[in-house]
Amino acid sequence: MAENILELRNITKTFGDFAAVDGVDFELRAGEIHAILGENGAGKSTLMNLIYGLYQPSGGRIYVTDREAWQRRLRAKSPRDAIANGIGMVHQHFMLIENLTVAENIALALGQLRSNPARNVPSNGDYKQWLGKFRFKKEDAIRITEELSERFGLIVDPTALVGSLSVGLKQRVEILKALAVDARILILDEPTAVLSPQEVEGFFTILRKLQADGRAIIFISHKMKEVLSISDRITVLRRGKKVYLGPTGELTARELAREMIGEEINDVERSVSNPHLENTPPDNVLQLSNLTVLGSRDEVAVSDVSMETCRGEIVGIAGVDGNGQRELAEAIMGLRHNASGTIGILGANPQGIKAVRRRGVGYIPEDRQTTGVIAAFSVTDNLLLNVTHLANLAQWNVLNQKRKRETAEQLISDYDIRPPLANIPASSLSGGNQQKIVLAREISLQPELLIAVNPTRGLDVNAAHYVHENLLAQRDKKKSVLLISTELDEVLLLSDRLYVMSRGKLIEATAQRNDIEALGLLMTGETHTEE
Numbered sequence: 001m002a003e004n005i006l007e008l009r010n011i012t013k014t015f016g017d018f019a020a021v022d023g024v025d026f027e028l029r030a031g032e033i034h035a036i037l038g039e040n041g042a043g044k045s046t047l048m049n050l051i052y053g054l055y056q057p058s059g060g061r062i063y064v065t066d067r068e069a070w071q072r073r074l075r076a077k078s079p080r081d082a083i084a085n086g087i088g089m090v091h092q093h094f095m096l097i098e099n100l101t102v103a104e105n106i107a108l109a110l111g112q113l114r115s116n117p118a119r120n121v122p123s124n125g126d127y128k129q130w131l132g133k134f135r136f137k138k139e140d141a142i143r144i145t146e147e148l149s150e151r152f153g154l155i156v157d158p159t160a161l162v163g164s165l166s167v168g169l170k171q172r173v174e175i176l177k178a179l180a181v182d183a184r185i186l187i188l189d190e191p192t193a194v195l196s197p198q199e200v201e202g203f204f205t206i207l208r209k210l211q212a213d214g215r216a217i218i219f220i221s222h223k224m225k226e227v228l229s230i231s232d233r234i235t236v237l238r239r240g241k242k243v244y245l246g247p248t249g250e251l252t253a254r255e256l257a258r259e260m261i262g263e264e265i266n267d268v269e270r271s272v273s274n275p276h277l278e279n280t281p282p283d284n285v286l287q288l289s290n291l292t293v294l295g296s297r298d299e300v301a302v303s304d305v306s307m308e309t310c311r312g313e314i315v316g317i318a319g320v321d322g323n324g325q326r327e328l329a330e331a332i333m334g335l336r337h338n339a340s341g342t343i344g345i346l347g348a349n350p351q352g353i354k355a356v357r358r359r360g361v362g363y364i365p366e367d368r369q370t371t372g373v374i375a376a377f378s379v380t381d382n383l384l385l386n387v388t389h390l391a392n393l394a395q396w397n398v399l400n401q402k403r404k405r406e407t408a409e410q411l412i413s414d415y416d417i418r419p420p421l422a423n424i425p426a427s428s429l430s431g432g433n434q435q436k437i438v439l440a441r442e443i444s445l446q447p448e449l450l451i452a453v454n455p456t457r458g459l460d461v462n463a464a465h466y467v468h469e470n471l472l473a474q475r476d477k478k479k480s481v482l483l484i485s486t487e488l489d490e491v492l493l494l495s496d497r498l499y500v501m502s503r504g505k506l507i508e509a510t511a512q513r514n515d516i517e518a519l520g521l522l523m524t525g526e527t528h529t530e531e
């Protein structure tokens with residue numbers, strides 16, 4: 001049996017009196033791919049940040065086995081200590097410097113290692129000789145990057161500016177950074193969240209290569225299929241606790257899901273055929289004609305998009321993050337001024353977000369922190385933020401406090417917002433629960449048109465299921481929904497008509513809905529020849 005190269009014993013991390021990680025044991029063997037499976041908020045990232053030295057444990061111990069096969073206690077005060085112990089991490093949110101080149105980012109990673117004691121210098125690479133230098137010559141950094149790229153099949157242009165790379169390529173750079181400092185333990189936090197189906201396949205090939213090279217990988221995901229296909233062993237976390245450890249294949253997907261959520265899951269209804277589409281004449285709600293939107297760097301983010309949504313349908317837009325979806329949604333909402341073409345909503349051309357909202361448009365934004373909730377406001381005020389809500393509650397022009405409270409409490413219970421406290425500030429809720437506030441507010445208004453961008457990101461299985469039911473209910477009430485999501489499964493499940501967005505272009509894809517491979521190709525822009 002392979003030795004453990006990393007061991008966590010009874011590790012706890014509390015924030016205030018909340019235990020994000022609660023008495024967790026974890027072990028990693030040399031050369032294994034060990035998946036950590038858990039719902040959003042289960043404590044996966046926190047656990048990894050503890051190993052990587054970003055957090056200090058509140059209790060428990062971490063041990064690493066060094067190259068000489070000595071096991072000793074790891075007290076990582078910062079990532080630098082973790083890196084020196086052969087631990088590399090690719091975060092859920094990348095930590096790259098966008099206005100430097102790939103090679104420069106790699107050089108920075110190496111520079112970070114340099115200030116550590118000599119025994120921690122990587123033992124394998126040709127680039128060892130450069131480690132003593134404080135600054136890397138440009139050519140050296142490029143050479144090191146090329147060598148690493150070549151060796152692991154992680155092809156990327158060393159001279160490209162990181163800011164200009166796709167998310168998939170940025171991820172490669174992050175992995176290269178970890179490999180540059182010779183990480184023996186690679187922590188990958190939800191690495192596939194930013195990849196298309198094709199890219200996931202390629203990515204798994206790379207992981208197997210790294211494994212064959214003797215590296216141990218901690219693979220974090222909440223996607224069952226992926227975990228089952230790539231891992232050797234699985235640890236399941238639920239609400240901060242380790243609830244299962246076993247070899248992959250010991251439990252079925254369903255049994256694992258039960259471990260994850262601790263109860264029987266509601267099966268998401270598969271048949272979503274839409275009775276309304278058949279015999280009602282189409283009734284336009286949203287009408288986009290030749291819409292072009294410039295992004296924050298004046299690049300063309302949305303390119304000549306024409307489409308419509310009708311009453312009683314959900315139109316889905318699939319695609320990998322960063323292909324113009326955000327700009328498209330914001331333009332429709334009247335939040336982007338660098339736009340040309342026309343945006344018609346129920347026969348009018350409202351200008352600016354207030355006018356758009358007054359036409360009866362609900363909006364679940366991608367970025368809930370800056371546009372979804374007001375952190376300092378209470379949960380109640382966030383739930384009832386919208387003027388329409390307030391108007392519904394006003395009586396003799398006075399806000400009826402009792403009805404306000406009751407409405408908020410009902411929404412909190414319907415959406416299972418936790419903790420179920422109406423008067424605490426929204427900022428004290430987890431991301432997933434803040435998301436539920438936005439959903440509760442926007443959906444409960446039953447808008448004529450609902451623009452939902454990644455509506456279930458950060459939600460647990462049952463909350464996501466509830467949101468899906470609500471979107472379907474909107475449709476059945478003959479409202480119109482534009483669902484923009486990077487979760488392909490979700491778009492396929494809910495959409496009556498389907499598009500793919502790739503590099504700013506919108507491609508009709510309803511005909512390909514049963515062909516994941518074809519969709520994946522559209523998502524990566526492979527079959528899209530005209531530029």
Ligand code: ADP
Nearest residue numbers: 015020039040041042043044045046047430431
């Ligand atoms: P996962 O990665 O499994 O989705 P996280 O480790 O990010 O989960 O979060 C676990 C729990 O800890 C969540 O409820 C989250 O809100 C909470 N949490 C994480 N980081 C902090 C922090 N810095 N302060 C307070 N609470 C936190």
Ligand code: MG
Nearest residue numbers: 044045046092
């Ligand atoms: Mg996480």
